[in-house]
Amino acid sequence: MLRPRIIPSLLIQDNGLVKTVNFKNPKYVGDPINAVRIFNEKEVDELAIFDIDATVKGLEPNYSLIERIANQSRMPLCYGGGVKTVEQAQKIFGLGIEKIALSSAVLQNPGLITQIAERVGSQSVIVVLDVKKKLFGGHEAYTHNGKKSTGINPFKFAEEAQKLGAGEIIINSIDQDGIMKGYDIALIDKIREKISLPLTVLGGAGSLNDIKQVIDRHxxxxxxxxxxFVFKGVYRAVLINYPSFEEKEALRQK
Known part of the structure; x- marks a missing residue:
């Protein structure tokens, strides 16, 4: 039976685990391998890992680190960062990753969605849309850690990605990133109207109630x-955490 998924999202920079606010000022919060081991024990539904250096610096995916993470993980993994070709995607799948997250490469070349989907299956191809509100209304997709505007309407692109064979969309609010004051519900509502694909939302969660609000609604x-899932308390002390089985069940109940 399909159920809502509650997913920690980890950012990697210089092989370390970091956290940003509005995609800026990355703060080191620990070792990604250690975080994966802790999340194993907490039996998370799925783990999303994004290398925020790879695309910005034009680097290949860090296959060695990806392999180490996959070897440690006992949960489904989604990886994004630096993937530009079918061959890179296949190599990453060969290391034990279940889903590939694509952003800047497919915004520049949407046909890559179809090429990778034909090789590995649509269910494994995830399109990530990092979006900002525009000054006079609407939203725009950004790349390169929120630094590069694309002029692309994320809702129209999500519809195109669905037609091209994407298996899932991740919509990430740059405006809400790291501020822990709740998800952009209007953004989620709008993207949900446009696509029938599985949808994952990111940006703004400050409490389990924020998660429950989205699940109750969608x-x-x-x-x-x-x-x-990496901070605890008003002083944002670093502490890897995740809802218990009982808390997860409560979040999934209306």
Whole structure:
């Protein structure tokens, strides 16, 4: 039976685990391998890992680190960062990753969605849309850690990605990133109207109630969070955490 997924989102920079606010000022919060081991023990639904250096610096995916993470993980893994070709995607799948997250490469070349989907299956191809509100209304997709505007309407692109064979969309609010004051519900509502694909939302979770609000509103959906699962308390002390089995069940009940 399909159920809502509660997904920690981890950012990697210089092989370390970091957290950002509005995609800026990355703060080192620990070793990614250690975080994966802790999340194993907490039996998370799925783990999303994004290398925020790879695309910006034009680097290949860090296959060695990806392999180490996959070897340690006992949960489904989604990886994004630096993937530009079918061959790179296949290599990453060969290391034990279940899903590939694509962003800047497919915004520049949407046909890559179809090429990778034909090789590995649509269910494994995830399109990530990092979006900002525009000054006079609407939203725009950004790349390169929120630094590069694309002029692309994320809702129209999500519809195109669905037609091209994507298996899932991740919508990430740059405006809400790291501020822990709740998800952009209007953004989630709008993207949900446009696509029938599995949808995961990211950006803004500050409490389990924020997660519950999205699940109550949209049912079977992926609800991802970064700060919520790596910080604890008003002083944002670093502490890897995740809802218990009982808490997860409560979040999934209306």
């Amino acid at each position: 049912g079977i959906i992926g609800v991802a969070a970064g700060s919520l």
